[in-house]
Amino acid sequence: MKSVIPVFKGKNPILPGAEFIRNPFEFTIQHAGEMGDFYRVPFIFRKLFVTTSPEVISYVLQKNQKNYVKSIAYRHLKLALGNGLVTSEGDFWRRQRRLAQPAFYKKQLEDLFAKMTEVADRYVENLTKKTTGSETLDISKEMMSLTADIVLKTLFSSDNPGDISEMYRIMMDAQDYIVFRTTRPHLIPLGYLSGRHYRFKKDMIWFNSYIHQLIDERRKQKDPPNDLLTMLLQTTDADTGETMNDQQLRDEAVTLFAAGHETSSNALAWTLYLLSQNPEVLKKLRLEVEAVIGERTPTFEDLRKLTYTMQVIQEGMRLYPPAFALGRQPVEDDEISGQKIPAGSVVFISIGALHRDPKYWERPAEFYPEHFDPEQEKQRPRLAYMPFGAGPRMCIGNHFALMEMQLLLAMLVRQFDFELKKDHPIEAEPLITLKPKYGILMQVKPRIRAALSQA
Numbered sequence: 001m002k003s004v005i006p007v008f009k010g011k012n013p014i015l016p017g018a019e020f021i022r023n024p025f026e027f028t029i030q031h032a033g034e035m036g037d038f039y040r041v042p043f044i045f046r047k048l049f050v051t052t053s054p055e056v057i058s059y060v061l062q063k064n065q066k067n068y069v070k071s072i073a074y075r076h077l078k079l080a081l082g083n084g085l086v087t088s089e090g091d092f093w094r095r096q097r098r099l100a101q102p103a104f105y106k107k108q109l110e111d112l113f114a115k116m117t118e119v120a121d122r123y124v125e126n127l128t129k130k131t132t133g134s135e136t137l138d139i140s141k142e143m144m145s146l147t148a149d150i151v152l153k154t155l156f157s158s159d160n161p162g163d164i165s166e167m168y169r170i171m172m173d174a175q176d177y178i179v180f181r182t183t184r185p186h187l188i189p190l191g192y193l194s195g196r197h198y199r200f201k202k203d204m205i206w207f208n209s210y211i212h213q214l215i216d217e218r219r220k221q222k223d224p225p226n227d228l229l230t231m232l233l234q235t236t237d238a239d240t241g242e243t244m245n246d247q248q249l250r251d252e253a254v255t256l257f258a259a260g261h262e263t264s265s266n267a268l269a270w271t272l273y274l275l276s277q278n279p280e281v282l283k284k285l286r287l288e289v290e291a292v293i294g295e296r297t298p299t300f301e302d303l304r305k306l307t308y309t310m311q312v313i314q315e316g317m318r319l320y321p322p323a324f325a326l327g328r329q330p331v332e333d334d335e336i337s338g339q340k341i342p343a344g345s346v347v348f349i350s351i352g353a354l355h356r357d358p359k360y361w362e363r364p365a366e367f368y369p370e371h372f373d374p375e376q377e378k379q380r381p382r383l384a385y386m387p388f389g390a391g392p393r394m395c396i397g398n399h400f401a402l403m404e405m406q407l408l409l410a411m412l413v414r415q416f417d418f419e420l421k422k423d424h425p426i427e428a429e430p431l432i433t434l435k436p437k438y439g440i441l442m443q444v445k446p447r448i449r450a451a452l453s454q455a
Ligand code: HEM
Pocket: 070, 085, 086, 097, 255, 256, 259, 260, 261, 263, 264, 267, 321, 322, 323, 326, 327, 387, 388, 389, 390, 392, 393, 394, 395, 396, 397, 398, 400, 401
């Protein structure tokens, strides 16, 4: 195929794509300078185009989005998520999105926030007990179970620890299974011998019957709790009067659970790591938190006053975007900036590289929350920052996630000191989301009350 855009050659002329596959997050950041913002990485069976150009991104995700479906990687997710918002396409997706959207309106978020604070208070209390002296914890695991508790509480109003931990275990195992299928398709046949496929199926049977039971019970309840499941159950299509059937409810509930905790968890874990390396930022953050909420639990109204806290979170997701890339495939042949994009090829939007492009960021590699001062924000194209994606498929839970992270970050930095364990390696591993490969081991100490106002 004739290429009018640069083509990556790499060290291995036979398999230049291998470098990309090894770590697409690192690859696209490393090669951004030499390759520019729109280039091709040659593969034997598939055409892959990498982009960080806001114009190309806008074309694919907005202007001509009807011609672009989610790439093949999303199809593996269907094994666990079914046909929910993340994995569905076309008219079915459009209808589901319309039905689910009201669950994320401001009034509803305010009610969900109250549930979040319950979980956050309980977590801080338990962590205070657990860390009377100083405890070394894997912060990425801690944040994962905390955000899973929050999503389960806001979805199902569930507090049953036994079921929650089983659901949680199954989702984690399912994710490993999907990553295995996506990244090592040649090993899929071995999964029959090792029992991996069987275990996944068995887990899914338990999981599905548990969720269907929750849905059944909820349908019978006269005075149901005000949570996401009730919202999804009661929502009605304004045009047709249709509601979701049990299978759709199952798929959307599992999708919200899966999409709604690992992303926020990674964003928080990376931000706590970045704060441990940037004491000046931490100091400024604590000053704001103490001025706005003092020693009480934050309220929904406090959130808009926690402006620096928000900047810190945005900056954390700039350097380590949990959704580090978006993949799209054209349904029909297309052409972008004179470059032919054949049907079935992959357009890989590297959010990781876009967020570090020196064209848009004063200090691309530094943790500098001032990047999100309103004045600085005005200087950038809108699509220079897109941790939640863009266009009609943009994250439905973005406000949910931001308020959750503001709440948790404020409560955590007020209450605890987090110090990275000496010599602990930090490396970003791009799986379904961008994870710390070796976790983030930190010493966690409760802060002394008297020190709160001085630190
Ligand atoms: C820091 C946290 C989060 C990040 C960075 C994030 C990121 C994203 C991104 C980039 C997309 C678009 C994917 C694409 O276009 O291919 C997306 C979609 C989605 N997210 Fe999030 N997300 C976060 C939190 C949440 C939460 C808390 C929920 C729900 C409670 C959620 C539910 C969804 C759903 C359902 C979709 C699919 C939307 C659609 O296609 O209609 N996300 N997310």
